[in-house]
Amino acid sequence: MKKLFFSFAFLFISTIIFSQADTLFLQKNKKVACKIFEINDSEIKYKMAGNIDGPIYIIDKSTVTKYTLSNGFTELIMPDELSIEHEHKEIIGNRQVIKISPFGFAFNHISFGYESVIKVGMNLDIQAGYINSEINSDAAKMYSSGMNNSTHHAGFYFKPGVKFFLGEDFSIKGLKYAHPLKGRYIKLDLAVSYINFQDLSLVYYSQNNYPYNGVQTIRTVYSNLNTIAYGGFVNYGRQFILGNILTLDYYVGMGFTGQSETYSNPDFFTNPFGTNNQQYYYAGKERNYTSNYYGFLRIPTVGLSFTGGFRIGYIIPSKNLRKKPLTKN
Template sequence: MKFITITLALFTSTILFSQEIDTDYTKNKKKAIKFEFFSPLTGNSTFGYESYIKDWLSWEAKLGIIGWGVGAANDIHQSGIFIKGGPKFKLNPDFVTDDLKGAHLLSGKYIRPEIVFSQYTEDVGDFFGNSFETERESFTSFAFLITYGRQYILANIMTLDYHFGIGYGYVSGREGRYSYSHSNGGSDFPIAFSTGFTIGFLLK
């Protein structure tokens, strides 16, 4: 999945370098709705919203519906939600002209500190004697991540964004597990990380 994300990002950057740069920021759309493109393959569907605040700063929030997915990831009948969000600090514009203007207010590399909360249930199996049995368990997970990413704007219509984050996390119940919003280590190594690729549409 990481290979696919990087490949798509490189392909997108090649296209963008061939586009004409428009530095009239009054034409920029400053809000976007998004979707984590590969999230259904991991047992959830994740939606996002971003809004521009001022130069070099916007904020972004995401909502994940755990259980809205496809394939083998749904064999454990997971159900729940997660939320995550935080400020998005832009590092530099995608393009720079002689007067130091970027291509779009929402494009470029960024750092996003974010708080994550997940609450879900799923079937957990284990061996009891010679038989394999499952039981329904509930999990709660928290994390604080520092996320690095890059966002591309296509013709002031669409967004493409790849990102990865690392930080500290906690999950109740069994240690070291995937919490849909991120992955957690155990109590002796409480590292959390996430990665993703989003596609979205700009709004006025």
């Protein structure tokens, strides 16, 4: 009987305490029964409802969605869109970016990229491009070299890599945070590029009777070329955040690549007039003199290669930030 009495007494006292308690409603649907002592612009100070004589707790106001006082008063806490805390909290929650190279069209390729945070300081960075000399035929003649000059060609390139950020940080109320998408970085990436050149031509001519009588026999041989270059690069770059919506980054890099090729015509380099006759190769003086693989530039026969880029990206909002904000009734 005594046990039953104490149980009822404890239940009664607990009911009185919690009925007189305030309530904090936190993000992720969490509640805290407490006694609120102070509310200012950035913090709320409170004690736990079951331990009024205990320590005072301080919680950042930006993590509270609303609070209810013991007298029934309720207030929704709307995030300040202009506050530094809200701005950086919003960006840090967004960890994926889709990118384009805005000047790619001028140089006969369309480039897309994707970046995702693996962990703080390390991001996955993937870039892919479609190549076609018909996108801007004037540029193909002006800026290309070797096999890429005045020939129809198409292909693609693919560059998967990992970014290592070099410690760009910012401060909020004395605490330092590393931004997952912003700062200087070193990027290690692999690269592969495939290009198909169409209607390459070699002009062979016989000089048995030339130039003595002015007679010249000419034969033109045609072939398509499939060429692949592959290798790795070390890049240095920097990425900026624009308006909490866009990223802007640039990078330069150097590495080594290998190269292979196949010709559709196996007799493309066979002189029909014999080895003692001169030949002229319209597309270059060497076999597969390809330097521009679009994802990178390669020095033929040497393998030393260079890359660089300028990209603009759209930050994909996280699922939490895509939810509608609370509104006052």
